[in-house]
Amino acid sequence: MLQIQNVSKTYPNGTQALKNVSFDVKDGEFLVVIGLSGSGKSTLLRCINRLIDPTEGKIIWDGVDITAAPPAELRNIRRKIGMVFQQFNLVKRSSVMTNVLSGRLGYVNPWMSLLGIWPAEEKQRALEALGRVGIADKAHNRADALSGGQQQRVGIARALMQDPKLILADEPVASLDPVLSHSILQYLEQLNKEGITVICSLHFLDLVHRYATRVVALKDGVKVFEGTAQEIDRAKFKEIYGEEAQEVRAASL
Amino acid sequence: MPITRIVRNALITALVIAAFIVSLRVTEADFPRLFRDLPKGKDLLTAFLTPDVFTREVETRTISIAFPIPCGSAPTESLLPSDGPRLVPSVNCAAPLETFTLQGFDLQPNSEVVIRWRLPDGRTMTAIRTQTDANGYFTYDVQARPIQSSVDGVPSRLEVDTLTPVGGLKPSQALKDVMDNMFVTIFMALLSTTLATIIAAPLSFLAASNITRKGCVGTVVYYIFRSFFNLMRSYDPLVMATVFGFWLSFGPFPGFLALTVVTIASLGKLFSEAVENIDPGPLEALQATGAPPLHTVRYGVVPQIVPDFISYIIYHWDINVRISTIIGFVGGGGIGYYLNLSINDFKWNQAGTAIWAIVIVVWAMDFLSAEIRKRLT
Ligand SMILES: Nc1ncnc2c1ncn2[C@@H]1O[C@H](COP(=O)(O)OP(=O)(O)OP(=O)(O)O)[C@@H](O)[C@H]1O
Ligand SMILES: [Mg+2]
Numbered sequence: 001m002l003q004i005q006n007v008s009k010t011y012p013n014g015t016q017a018l019k020n021v022s023f024d025v026k027d028g029e030f031l032v033v034i035g036l037s038g039s040g041k042s043t044l045l046r047c048i049n050r051l052i053d054p055t056e057g058k059i060i061w062d063g064v065d066i067t068a069a070p071p072a073e074l075r076n077i078r079r080k081i082g083m084v085f086q087q088f089n090l091v092k093r094s095s096v097m098t099n100v101l102s103g104r105l106g107y108v109n110p111w112m113s114l115l116g117i118w119p120a121e122e123k124q125r126a127l128e129a130l131g132r133v134g135i136a137d138k139a140h141n142r143a144d145a146l147s148g149g150q151q152q153r154v155g156i157a158r159a160l161m162q163d164p165k166l167i168l169a170d171e172p173v174a175s176l177d178p179v180l181s182h183s184i185l186q187y188l189e190q191l192n193k194e195g196i197t198v199i200c201s202l203h204f205l206d207l208v209h210r211y212a213t214r215v216v217a218l219k220d221g222v223k224v225f226e227g228t229a230q231e232i233d234r235a236k237f238k239e240i241y242g243e244e245a246q247e248v249r250a251a252s253l
Numbered sequence: 254m255p256i257t258r259i260v261r262n263a264l265i266t267a268l269v270i271a272a273f274i275v276s277l278r279v280t281e282a283d284f285p286r287l288f289r290d291l292p293k294g295k296d297l298l299t300a301f302l303t304p305d306v307f308t309r310e311v312e313t314r315t316i317s318i319a320f321p322i323p324c325g326s327a328p329t330e331s332l333l334p335s336d337g338p339r340l341v342p343s344v345n346c347a348a349p350l351e352t353f354t355l356q357g358f359d360l361q362p363n364s365e366v367v368i369r370w371r372l373p374d375g376r377t378m379t380a381i382r383t384q385t386d387a388n389g390y391f392t393y394d395v396q397a398r399p400i401q402s403s404v405d406g407v408p409s410r411l412e413v414d415t416l417t418p419v420g421g422l423k424p425s426q427a428l429k430d431v432m433d434n435m436f437v438t439i440f441m442a443l444l445s446t447t448l449a450t451i452i453a454a455p456l457s458f459l460a461a462s463n464i465t466r467k468g469c470v471g472t473v474v475y476y477i478f479r480s481f482f483n484l485m486r487s488y489d490p491l492v493m494a495t496v497f498g499f500w501l502s503f504g505p506f507p508g509f510l511a512l513t514v515v516t517i518a519s520l521g522k523l524f525s526e527a528v529e530n531i532d533p534g535p536l537e538a539l540q541a542t543g544a545p546p547l548h549t550v551r552y553g554v555v556p557q558i559v560p561d562f563i564s565y566i567i568y569h570w571d572i573n574v575r576i577s578t579i580i581g582f583v584g585g586g587g588i589g590y591y592l593n594l595s596i597n598d599f600k601w602n603q604a605g606t607a608i609w610a611i612v613i614v615v616w617a618m619d620f621l622s623a624e625i626r627k628r629l630t
Contacts, residue, residue: 049541051537051540051541074543075543075544075545076543077543078540078541078542078543079542079543080543081541081543082541082542083538083541083542085534085537085538087534088534089534089535089537089538090535090538091535091552091553091556091557092532092535092557093556093557093559093560094552094556098552098556102539102542102544102552102553103542104542105539105542105543105544105545105548105549105552106542106543106544106545110545110547110548113548114547114548114551155538158538158542161542162542162543168541
């Protein structure tokens with residue numbers, strides 16, 4: 001279980017991105033975080049694996065305080081948390097294989113991997129991970145030679161290499177078209193069914209309805225809703241997205 | 254206030270004009286001299302335009318006859334051959350100061366001929382140069398001198414060398430020297446660039462804010478290296494070479510050291526900027542996997558910067574060839590030093606060879622580095 005307890009984040013420039021946010025994520029959930037642009041979704045997800053250090057509050061995972069972990073322990077925690085990004089964040093000039101293998105850097109012999117030497121079984125594991133997202137044949141292409149959807153699948157394969165218990169997906173489909181969005185989210189759904197907890201931020205409500213087991217909504221860094229997608233009624237929607245968003249809702253529901 | 258404005262502008266104008274006048278004085282600018290001294294420049298230019306590049310190999314054949322001075326002091330050449338390459342003097346022997354005619358027959362046609370005396374003690378004397386005609390014939394009036402007199406019955410001999418060019422053109426000594434020195438310069442540039450790369454590449458990460466500037470220690474390290482690079486960069490390689498030159502005596506080594514130090518600073522700065530300009534996304538993704546810090550750099554940063562780094566290295570090699578030419582001029586060895594020596598010795602054709610070599614190499618390096626850098630992106 002992941003416990004977010006009274007987390008606040010104030011950036012050095014004074015922006016208060018999160019204000020006293022608390023909620024729990026049970027193992028096996030597909031939790032979707034929604035909110036307007038700038039509401040603090042990315043900040044929240046990044047606090048969980050401490051790409052950003054929260055200013056206040058605690059994040060506790062299976063009894064371990066992530067927010068207090070010293071560097072070495074933090075690396076061990078991060079190994080078990082896969083992350084998928086809106087911009088894929090692949091190393092463009094490296095091969096797909098190298099990108100996927102790099103998800104394993106927390107596990108393998110550090111000297112060998114520093115020299116770029118990988119054991120055969122890790123390469124096998126990488127090919128299997130690529131197979132699961134359907135692009136094993138692209139292993140030896142350069143990452144930037146792939147389409148956006150394919151690059152995001154490489155991103156998922158990289159996260160899979162970590163043998164994760166939790167996957168953080170920060171708007172994983174925001175730069176993809178609707179058809180591709182479903183194919184990517186179906187991979188995440190599949191992983192979720194196999195027991196990996198998923199925390200995913202999304203923009204479109206139809207996707208939220210289709211995939212979320214539970215929803216947390218943020219507005220200006222404050223948690224304004226927690227519950228199932230069905231519970232988001234007209235009034236709640238207005239609260240989360242504001243008056244002007246009426247039209248969007250009609251389009252997206 | 255318009256009045257103060259006008260006064261101020263007039264003052265500034267006056268100051269600028271004064272500054273120009275002083276500048277003209279101190280640089281001893283004398284533009285008419287450009288035209289007055291044109292003839293001098295023309296000779297130089299011709300010499301530069303006819304660089305010493307090729308020579309021909311010559312084969313030397315020597316024949317000689319005994320020639321007693323005065324007559325009777327020694328036996329004369331007994332039997333003169335009547336065919337084949339041969340020397341035929343108009344007289345067998347001569348009194349001192351007597352003039353006679355020396356003829357040569359059937360020598361190499363159209364060749365340079367060197368006529369000289371070999372004295373009884375083996376020393377040689379005053380050569381005369383002439384040419385054979387198309388039949389291999391020459392004639393020359395020779396005056397016998399007292400100094401050429403026989404000693405103890407041993408006569409002086411008349412020796413004639415025929416110099417025939419054989420084979421095609423071959424590189425002249427100057428060209429060989431220029432090439433040797435050019436190699437010194439190019440390799441000095443290559444070695445200093447390589448050494449500087451080895452040192453600057455790791456240090457550049459320490460001067461990159463996105464890698465190092467984290468926490469107290471990181472920030473201090475970042476500022477130390479950043480200012481180190483900025484400080485070193487402000488030293489001119491030429492000044493540095495002179496300093497090293499006084500310390501280590503002149504030659505290629507101090508020049509190489511100076512070049513290396515300046516290149517470390519310059520590459521370090523360029524490299525660290527390349528590191529700062531990477532896409533932070535992949536680096537962040539690798540940090541999120543729990544990879545150790547060094548590995549996030551190895552897998553997340555290095556692949557992104559390789560093309561930039563290579564491009565900067567080649568660019569710097571190109572620059573360093575030029576700088577090391579100039580450093581050579583102040584005594585740092587290599588082609589610059591050779592050029593300096595040639596000019597000091599008034600060997601203008603030789604200097605011309607060096608200048609042409611520099612022009613060609615600089616152009617080639619420029620072209621090559623531009624081509625390679627184009628391919629990289
Ligand atoms: N590094 C930063 N420094 C200062 N302010 C930041 C930083 N990152 C984000 N912010 C600010 O914090 C607030 C929350 O940003 P965040 O990126 O978490 O929002 P988001 O919900 O992910 O938005 P989006 O949907 O556009 O991705 C915004 O006002 C943003 O401008
Ligand atoms: Mg975001």
